[in-house]
Amino acid sequence: MNYRKLxxxxxxxxxxxxxxEYLEDESLKTTVDTMHAAMDLGVNILDIFMSEPNVRTNLGAGIKDRRDKIYVQGHICSIWENGQYGRSRDLEKSKFFINDLFTRLDSDYIDIGMxxxxxxxxxxxxxxxNGIVDYMLKLKQQGRFRTLGVSSHDPLVAQEMVNSGVFGVLxxxxNPMFDLVLNQVETIDYLEHPELGNIDHISINKSRAQLYSLCEEKGVGITVMKxxxxGRLLKAESSPFKVPMTVNQCIHYALSRPAVSSVLIGARSVSEIExxxxYCDAADEEKDYSAVFAHLTNEQSGACMYCNHCLPCPVHIDVAQSTRILDEARQYGMNDSLRRxxxxxxxxxxxxxxxxxxEKRCPFAVRVIDNMKEAAALFE
Known part of the structure; x- marks a missing residue:
């Protein structure tokens, strides 16, 4: 394993x-086995944004007796109400659920309070x-948060967070789909910024390029999600490049951006984390992603990332799972497995x-209502 300054x-x-995230529906044994395998392989950073009680408890068991071997990136303002994940800016709710995370991890500190x-x-x-930021600063002063971070999907808002001076981690x-395809209103040539790459016919979203450079300038480490x-980039059918990328190529792309310290891969099993x-032992040619961009198209705006940040739903629809099943039916056709x-x-x-x-909550501009209508018509 290679290590970088955060x-x-x-x-x-x-x-x-x-x-x-992907361990949320897995058993205690699977979660513990996956976490132990990850740490045995040198992984030392874990993100926990999920508010679902069981996954928090299971992850706590997975790092028990090894707590000092892993940096926990734990989120405040992620709550669990009426059996669903939600996001809140209510101070008392936020306090309750971050303290719930401390308890379920059996830890008196979280390394990166997000x-x-x-x-x-x-x-x-x-x-x-609402006092959330002041509360985070108080927890940092007390040593319960060792440092502070923030998660975002919007480059302009993220720039504001970085410039605030509050956060050391973003x-x-x-991924190349977000950088090169989605929301490509303002672009900046790679040639003008050689640190971003050297492919002369590809441009990166200007705001995103500025964000990465700003983080590097301010000493804010980036941990990468999505x-x-x-999984869209791993399949020709769903990739905007019309050819599949490999996991190694996707990881290498993210690690090649300025200020990126760690790429957080969702894994639900030992084999997936392995x-x-x-990637750490892959040859350079296995990591090279440049040829993929020759197939660039602009067809992925509004693609669901199955993150369920759109929740809570007033009628408790699992939007991510419903959309994933719909997408698979779109790509591969209907089958009995999808019906089940x-x-x-x-x-x-x-x-x-x-x-x-x-749709207001979705960070990826997914037309959820239309998807639900299509899923209902197709499956019901």
């Missing part, structure tokens, strides 16, 4: 880290006005009341 925090983190999911200036204003979604584009960590998966969902797409709250 900005100016003083932490040395593994280039490949682990995002705990302000969860700030994608608008209103989010940032509310976090300050968790940001980085490295594989929720596959991710194999859809039938097993607790709440069906036809229950959607088209309130639009999910």
């Amino acid at each position: 900005g100016n925090t003083g932490f040395l983190v593994s280039e490949v880290g682990i995002g705990g 302000l969860h999911y700030v994608d608008t200036m209103d989010d940032w204003r509310d976090a300050k006005q 968790m940001f979604s980085i 490295t594989l584009g929720a 596959d991710a960590v194999s 998966e859809y039938a097993a969902l607790g709440h069906k797409a036809s229950e959607c009341v088209a309130c639009g709250a999910c």
